[in-house]
Amino acid sequence: MTARRGSGPTMLDVGKLAQVSAMTVSRVLKNDPGVSDSTRERVYAAVDQLGYRRNQTARSLRLGGSGMIGLVVTNLANPFYSRLALGVQEVATQYGLRMLLSNSGEQADREPELIDGLVDHQVEGLIVVPAGSRQQHLARAMRHVPVVFAARPPAGLDTDCVLVEDFHGAREATACLLAEGHTRVAFLGNPPALYTGAERLRGFWAAHEEIGIAPDHALIRQGLVDSATAEQAALDLLGQAEPPTALFCTNNRISQGAIRALYKAGTTLPLAGFDDFDLSDVLGLPLTLVSYDADEIGRQAARLLIDRLEHHDTAPPASRRISVPTRVVRHGTPSGQQPGRPPADA
Amino acid sequence: MTARRGSGPTMLDVGKLAQVSAMTVSRVLKNDPGVSDSTRERVYAAVDQLGYRRNQTARSLRLGGSGMIGLVVTNLANPFYSRLALGVQEVATQYGLRMLLSNSGEQADREPELIDGLVDHQVEGLIVVPAGSRQQHLARAMRHVPVVFAARPPAGLDTDCVLVEDFHGAREATACLLAEGHTRVAFLGNPPALYTGAERLRGFWAAHEEIGIAPDHALIRQGLVDSATAEQAALDLLGQAEPPTALFCTNNRISQGAIRALYKAGTTLPLAGFDDFDLSDVLGLPLTLVSYDADEIGRQAARLLIDRLEHHDTAPPASRRISVPTRVVRHGTPSGQQPGRPPADA
């Protein structure tokens, strides 16, 4: 019941109690060597007695650095982004930085105010998963602090970014399906306006070209935004006169929607997709998933950012682009045993 | 290439350019009515030209309020907590508050420094999922700002909290298994030192007592911390001389571990568990899951906190305890019935 405004004791209060000036309190708390042991002890005693905590806001103002970085993700409910956030946090913590987190909900129009708000709060840098391709507000933010892009690249802005091997992963996973003889692979994709959507389609396409065939346009569905829309699209495809014999999905939510569609349709089809997800190994489905370390995207982004912060004085290095590697994980029937769903019953 | 220290233009700079004092700039930016239109326009022009942004750190210091709340969760990678965080963020945003997020990684010994750090940053309040039962540091934090507990109750501290109906949910789900005639239901639980662990065991037990039987101690495993330990425990149980005929799991990770164990053992057993999870409906397993709205826990916690903030002056209300309701969801059961309460209105 003690939380009052104007928030608690100050260094002056501590000093008064310890019979020293605020300056000396400051020195003690900073571990400045030039303080006598007896004084030091009295100060610590006063700090304890008052429950004193140094006001970081005042320090930030004086020192010119808030000790915070901002992170903006599009959907924290997606494990991909919560892991990314954990990666950012992990590295930030190592450098004594805290994380201000905002969720754009994939609404590009909300992003500017989130970004501006973080800048107002004097974050020392930003890591952003941009929700849209209009990035004017990010250019604006870059006038104030370094900005690192994660998962999606900057559009016409010169700055660091950390991406996944979208093209490579999609190509490789698609190639797995094609290698099994499938020629009618459906594509279930997120909006092509998103970098990942475009790149993964490109990879899907490239895998086809490499074996000299072209995907059937009738099997391509884009603009899927969640599990539900993906499920509907998959059901549509399965109901076509010439249905696909395999599916490729560009992210975890789409894969899950497609899997639900297969389940409801009582069918099983080989499915390849970007992003691994919980229990993918026990579905008993022939799955080919592009897996990668989402935490690592966050860690790398944080490292790039912190590197900028530490060299803010020196000539800035050219903007860097890091790709986090992918690997293909196969579940169910990699090479043609037991093509059904049932989990290895007795 | 522009991000320098001492971060950019101040109101004085803007004022100079607009030929007014800093005070007038402040008024314009605050939408104070007492400013002439011509002045207002000049100020806005100068703001735009300089790319000026109000320094929130300085405002915080002056106004006595950081505009931030702190959230500490135990594991952001668990969808339960990322959704909780989203709920907090949602309500916080409505009130113009930002969220400083820390992840304790379920390491109780790391929690104090996280909490202290947030207090140092002048968060106006805290929402905490406590990692341990030693909560001295939280009592300390409460001397500075209001603290709301989420998902786990305070231990001997007088403050608000938002919980799940742990006991009720566990009892109901267990009762479903018992109603099907199972008398040997295994219990796979998280550490009993955790409130949820204890409550859910209590519910499990109560369901047995209600039909006049007692659980077999040989079927009870506690202290499971992740999917892997749960899997191992489940495999152990399945290998016993008198194995269980059904399983009860106290959270999503444990359920997933148990499901993996069943899959590897080539068996199928009815499984009940706390927390719903992605694709639970398409596993084709007889599942009875205790589902609830994790976002809502965050929203409610944020509301309690903000209520405290808004009434920090008036006599504080007695500490409140909110329970978020659970409902049982059944998958893959031949009967397909939704037992217990009616399908929870919504």
Place this chain on the structure above:
DNA sequence: CTGTTAGCGCTTTCAC
């Protein structure tokens, strides 16, 4: 309608 003064809590600089 606009400006001046003072001070939020802290720390850098300079004095003793």
Place this chain on the structure above:
DNA sequence: GTGAAAGCGCTAACAG
């Protein structure tokens, strides 16, 4: 070893 003064950027309170 310690303290006094000044100021980080902003805004409430008081002029004018």
